[in-house]
Amino acid sequence: MGAGRNAKNAAIALLVPLPSILFYLSFLHHYTATGDGDSLSPLWKWCSHHPVLLANSLFFLNVNLLFWVIGIVQSSHWMIDLYWTVIPVLLVHYYATHPLAQYNWWRSRVVILMTWAWSIRLSHNYFRRERWQWGAREDWRFTDMRHQYGKHWWWVSFFSIYVSQQVFLTGICLPLYVVQSVKKPWNIWDFVAVVVCVCGIIIAYYADTQLHNFVTRNTKLKELGMPMVPNLDKGLWRYSRHPNYFGEQLWWWGLVVFAWNIGHGWTFVGPLINSMCLAYVTKLVENRMMKQDYRTEAYRLYQKTTSVWIPWFKSSPSAKDKST
Template sequence: MAGGNLKNAVIAFLAPLPSILFYLIFLSNHHSQTNESFLSPLWAWCYHHPLLLANVFFFLNVNVLFWVISQALSSHWMIDLYWTVIPVMLVHYYRCHPLADYNRWRSTIAISLTWVWSLRLSHNYFRRENWQWGAREDWRFTDMSSQYGKHWWWVSFFAVYLSQQVFIIGICLPFYVIHSVNVPLNIWDSVAIIVCITGIVVAYLADTQLHDFVSRNNKLKELGKPVVPNLDEGLWHYSRHPNYFGEQLWWWGLVIFAWNLGHGWAFVGSLVNTMCLAYVTILVERRMLKQDYRVEAYRRYQKTTSVWIPWFKSSPGGKDKNA
């Protein structure tokens, strides 16, 4: 167990090195030239197309390399972990690019918030996995592998990796905007900061309450006692998925930064991510209803509790809340 954990940790640390080293070489070559016209065609292309370059890095290093690694390990666990890391890498990438033009305070705030978000999500990941590297892959990938059978090895490239490029690059578009427009801070930056921080706090509290609930149920199982069928306390008393709600607040808070800078189009990534999360919500609730011991309690929970946005309980006989 310890050996496998160490092996997975080493693989996780080494996996992004190709992109990091290439980018550092590009920056070194650019800084060594006093005139962009003397750059080689490769470095000139990297200089003039920062957003495309980010996509090339993602395709080659994540889609291709991570996929190859997943085939060797027979598990797609690493992409789940790197959801917490890639946004941090991207925000620093956009800031360090030679074409970057930004307000230093806004950039520093965005980077600081992204690190806090990443540390929160990474902590939740390792806490959930009992502090193991790659102990298991996302249950949705496991379900899909059963669904596609012998074709999963190639379907996984598109379903697990290529789709992640659309989501992650898309939701991180505000980072590109923040480092493309240099204007002073204003009141809307304050609104964006409040929304982002609120999202991080809500997600942290919700995940912590869920972790405590699962831990208590595991102890009850060990003692041979009946488990509690459903979490209906704390934020979960007012929302069936408060962790998802908090996560969405974070990403839409970043959209406010981009909108404030005159690039409202950057909302497209968060919109796609929200639509995807809505579908994931349906899958999660279907999974809950497949567990016999909690069917009755969860159906009652669905009838009385808002889906995402925390709100007061409704009457069991009333209509379902879909806030």
């Protein structure tokens, strides 16, 4: 990937959220200027009364439409993958600064800090995987769908990538909204939520690091013409076939504990849908692994002895076969 294209993609990625940011800052300016908001125009008044609808409207216009147009022009929908790590940070600050926000100071600040930690961890993993390049490639699942839908991909991509991502992202981020809209004293369940969230971030970081080291080592072996290691079954991967997915789910469900603790357990719906989607992605990933001849046999054995998500002790292949 050339330096010019890399710089261009970096500039696009940094500038693309500006429409939403500038619109929101303009809204805050008008709201502050009127004192209590009673003299606002109908548009600004609507924005002040409907924080979740406003967030979804900005997402639709700035992400769904703008990202989609850029993806069509570039023939690559790479940017939504990167912005998975950024949008939750933007949302948590948006909900915390909206005029309707009311919250416990400690809970709000702890969740904001942890959301930044989660984002930095995921962003680091993204750029490390992409060799510190911006938009070098799009998600392999999008590439597969591009081939599957052919000439219809230009419009199918709008729904399959962007509209669906809005449902997932705004849904799993609903606990961030609740945390910034309910003022309830900090209690023991907040500590439990912090432990779950932090454990999720740490597990995902170490799992992704171990995976990155494994892929890097195999790449070097391939370049040297040497046999590649067929399967990663060391470290956290000894106890789970997808410990990085497990850590990511712990993070989102930890946020649900925050929301449940302040009376909004219904927000579990977002992470539940995301977990179900990730279960499907897990199946796609494992099918892809099985198609690689050099690792098929080893991975089949790995499936028989190792837990899918939740880390657990290995079982014997014979016992697994008898249970099936």
